[in-house]
Amino acid sequence: MCLAIPGKVIEIYEQNGLKMGRLDYAGTVNTACLEYVPEVRLGQYALVHAGFAISVLDEEEARKTYAVWDELVQAAAQEGTDIFGMPFEKSPPG
């Protein structure tokens, strides 16, 4: 349910009295209604569901959690094993 993905706001405009925007998803660009994220600015990422932006991504929150995970991964990489005590799998199957 409720497929929603983050895209970067690259244009903001008005159409039929609604605040609209163009959002970039890794090179593919689609329009979305921005009425529910009046605060959004160019260059920010917004979460889009069924043609409507419903949230502006909080970069600070994303950075904070990511820093914690990154530390965990770095620590393990130094040990050279994964959680099962196995070397990190790098080779193809078979």
Next chain:
Amino acid sequence: MSEFSLQCPLPITQHDTIQLGHGSGGKMMNDLIGKLFLWAFDNPYLNKLDDQAVVEINGVRLAISTDSFVVDPIFFPGGNIGELAVYGTVNDVCMSGGRPLFLAASVILEEGFPLADLRQVVESMAAAARRAGVLIVTGDTKVVNKGKGDKIFINTTGLGVLEHPWQISAGQIQPGDAVLLSGSLGDHGIAILSRREGLAFETPITSDTAPLHELVAAVLQAGGQAVHALRDPTRGGLAATLNEFAATARVGIRVREDRIPVKPAVAGACEILGLDPLYIANEGKLVAVVAAAKAEAVLHALQAHPLGREAALIGEVMAGSPGLVTMQTRLGAWRIVDLLVGEQLPRIC
């Protein structure tokens, strides 16, 4: 909440009329082919279920294939229905390892179709035929009443000659073989979808429509008789091709998610619409199943050609679980890559 009513709707198992899903490359289409066409036309050539038939006449082996093109829109980023109609059939002939020589083309036109558009389509067909090294040697033209067709439908039939003694067919696939893919998935399908009414979006992705005769020649030169099967993953995508291989050869196939190339903009479009690139059509890619000993050599041959630069070894053929295609996810777990029932639908929920 009162006592739960554990009840379900009646299934819709039978269709009395043709549905769009019957042409989707999924299970509905397989059922239609199996239960109607194969049953009616039953012969050893057809029953191989390759995208072309190889027949022998006076010691000369010929590959023959036919395909109809009904794409909407007829002009799309990276091509149009004309070159698609040439390359599509040329590629099906190539996948037997044959060298395509001649095409027959039938055009069904809707009354009112602009002559300028037809001219553009026909010129594209001519240019495509030159590039693929084939001659369009016979044809037919029909016009139907306005509303009885959709602008233009093209059918092409191709004839090629096999200049090697090998059998290249899904039935030749053996456990232990390597599975190679010549490039990234989904470009054609996404380019088409980006121009569909109601879903239109902007994308730098253009159709990958291209003739694969040179790529096939390179594969054969590098792999020789180690090349067991070739197929271009068009409608139904890579998932359909792998499932057809697994079913015909009664083998299992497993691939790795992190080995399968997908362009970022294709991935982005798929995320927006809730689609899986494994099921999206390609028009300029091939899947090669090759004996493991020659896999490296064939991979290098693919990568040396401009149409195969992103080629990758994506998986292998297994003895167990016949008919089953599985994929190791990035997390290291396994999932089934099944055929879809019908068309892949944009998902919102």
Next chain:
Amino acid sequence: MKYLDEYRNPEIARHLVQEIRGLTTRPWVIMEVCGGQTHSIIKNGIDQILPKEIELVHGPGCPVCVTPLEQIDKALAIASRPEVIFTSFGDMLRVPGSRQDLFMVKSAGGDVRVVYSPLDAVKIARENPHKQVVFFAVGFETTAPNNAMAVWQAHREGLRNFSILVSHVLVPPAMRALLASPHNRVQGYLAAGHVCTVMGWEEYEPIAAQYRVPIVVTGFEPVDILEGVLLTVRQLERGEARVENQYARVVRREGNRPAQELIRKVFEIAPRKWRGIGEIPASGLRLRPEFRDYDAETIFALGELHVEEPAICISGLVLQGLKKPNECAAFGKQCTPQTPLGATMVSSEGACAAYFAYQRRRVE
């Protein structure tokens, strides 16, 4: 893609699994509420890498699956009319009513179109003034503001040929109903991240307190889901029952206020029947009386349909997390995505379809 790829990092995922393993001392049953989470779990194989003590059960969060048969029959009746252009999200086209689905209506000549945004349906109405354009407004709280905006916009533009067939459901009443059931097994919830994006999570605090269950607002990527499980298990092991927010980059406590405001302007809370579960009080939305002119049920005077669903499959139990799809005798045999016996097999997001697509053979 930024904000997606990071959350698919297998190394981080493995670390979270390790942490979960280290914390877990006994079996726990956790329900992911949202069908999108179910899809991600099965597609990525997250259930395969979790410690075996952790059982994930799949919630009722697939709007396609819980749309009652009567509403689908109404949609089919409306879509069959010659003056109608019937618009829908792609998901609904294959869901069977009593005798047909929307694809069959289309093949019989009905004008059925897939749209990406409800505003696309408004656009079609604007461009086809002599047609009645109807949008099938299904979904949870995430989709409600979009559908509300479509009605609001049609109203502002004075469009007289646009209406919606409403089948909106609300998640918290269903979560309560599941916990209140005497058969309940759920000990913790991964709450649906995108529903909470719109509604916030204040509503969940009384639920967590009353039923003593941890509720963790959770995203959809593998790392999100594993972190959601980690936070839930940590609470369970400590005997806590709070609402936590794993999906802080997207979800705020108060949710999206402008979206909530328009939902309230256009819709009001009403009882709704859930397919496979039954009627739950105050668990859905309907148009407010002042927007009656945009209600397809009023315009087409369909009245009440009474449809009996023959008892064959266990999708009701699956939707409540009481059974796994592969515990059904019909699963993968009489019941496949091609021949669905239940709504959970029809929608690609339904738990049964997800099982069938990704791990059918593991149960054979």
